[in-house]
Amino acid sequence: MNGVSLLGKILGKVYTENDANLDYIRNKKIAILGYGSQGRAWALNLRDSGLNVHVGLERQGNSWKQAVSDGITPEKTEDALKDSDIVIFLVPDMVQRKIYTEKVMPVLRDGMDLVFAHGFNIHYKLIVPPENVDVYMAAPKAPGPSVREFFVKGGGVPVLVGVHQDHSGNALNKALAIAKGLGATKAGVLETSFREETETDLMGEQLDLVGGLTAMLRATFQTIVDLGYRPEMAYFEAINEMKLITDQIYDKGLSGMLRAVSDTAKYGGLTVGPYIINDEVKKRMREKAEMIRSGKFASEWIEEYDEGSKHLQALMDDLDNSLEEQVGRELREIVLRGRPKN
Incomplete structure (x- = not known):
């Protein structure tokens, strides 16, 4: 048995470049909430992949200054959320529920996407989205600086994707598109669930x-x-x-x-x-x-x-x-x- 077939036997489906298509999210307004370790890497990688990225921050602190120095024009959270199609939560776990309740819920509309890099808030029901939105995850298996470093060098780190709610019928395809935009499909993307990712x-x-x-x-x-x-x-x-x-x-x-x-x-x-x-x-x-x-x-x-x-x-x-x-x-x-x- 060769290495490829053995890997498939152990891991199941490993998604790579040909399995993901950026077109599923290419014309969407993407609001990234947070510009810390992962937020910075996601914003820069997705931007450099040709996607329409807006960074939303709660205040004009160090993260704001860092974004500006990176060539990103950050906005207040509520401004980044206006008319957004995809909302990506990259603020700390325990802050997400407050921002969701106060800033995201008022602007949610049918067909929007909520994206997470960790399943904690969804799995433990700190955030309970309405049924008319897609809820999916792309969880890099590396810290943010590595996500960025590997991308800049032409590679990518592995990512776990999972779907909690598939209102559109394309939630998995959009999760794979996010992973591709991060560079992960150059390494490999594995499918999981919010529960499995969170608990493990x-x-x-x-x-x-x-x-x-x-x-x-x-x-x-x-x-x-x-x-x-x-x-x-x-x-x-x-x-x-x-x-x-x-x-x-x-x-x-x-x-x-x-x-x-x-x-x-x-x-x-x-x-x-x-x-x-x-x-x-x-x-x-x-x-x-x-x-x-x-x-x-x-x-x-x-x-x-x-x-x-x-x-x-x-x-x-x-x-x-x-x-x-x-x-x-x-x-x-x-x-x-x-x-x-x-």
């Missing part, structure tokens, strides 16, 4: 990428320090080198990373890893994953946000004042001094 995204963030990883790095650092070793040595070994490992995983996968490290590291890692991440840890991971699936995490986070995110700020303050961050701030200066200039 939250699980990845909490169990591994942000939650599990941060806690593991801190615990390893503290263990080494508690055994009497210097904090700077602990930081280099437990935290700083993680980038080198994740770069290898990104380029070569888990087995490729293992083949790139020493046999001592391979043996120690493969024998000790399952002891650290044992069945009890996996059980607790499953419990937190079920909280996401049940909607309990979303309810907890919405309540925390509505009360001013005080607990979140306390957690961030604790991390900022930790020994590992104090040591890290000094050591990162050394690392950055030795980094080659582009």
Whole structure:
């Protein structure tokens, strides 16, 4: 079995350049709400793909200045929304419902499109659109700067597309057109649902990428320090080198990373890893994953946000004042001094 047919067996349909057509959205007025990491990348990529892009912002702050310096003429949110055909939500998750209720709902008309880069607000019913609009998603699997960088260099990052509501009968085609405008069809586009994208995204963030990883790095650092070793040595070994490992995983996968490290590291890692991440840890991971699936995490986070995110700020303050961050701030200066200039 060759690589292409095997990939198809595992992933199902992978949409590429010939599967997407910009004509589905070419003559539409596209209002992009937000000009942060993703907003900037989307606005510039879709503009450079020949689409009619308008950027809507709530105030004339740093994002406004950045848009102007990029050659975009930003507008107040309500002005960008006037006569728009496609509204793309690229403001933070917890801001979207307020902007939808106050700014988007009053101008919604039959046949408009609501587009999301993450399914949170739709899946957890913070936003409940009327039945006479299309609701679909294009979720890049990379941060905004990479979405832009890959596009500028002639490529694209993979994107997940999904349809929540297909009033027109062409929602998927329009989602693929958005993905093409971002450059994603040069890599590959996979179809998903709002539920699957939202829940797996939250699980990845909490169990591994942000939650599990941060806690593991801190615990390893503290263990080494508690055994009497210097904090700077602990930081280099437990935290700083993680980038080198994740770069290898990104380029070569888990087995490729293992083949790139020493046999001592391979043996120690493969024998000790399952002891650290044992069945009890996996059980607790499953419990937190079920909280996401049940909607309990979303309810907890919405309540925390509505009360001013005080607990979140306390957690961030604790991390900022930790020994590992104090040591890290000094050591990162050394690392950055030795980094080659582009």
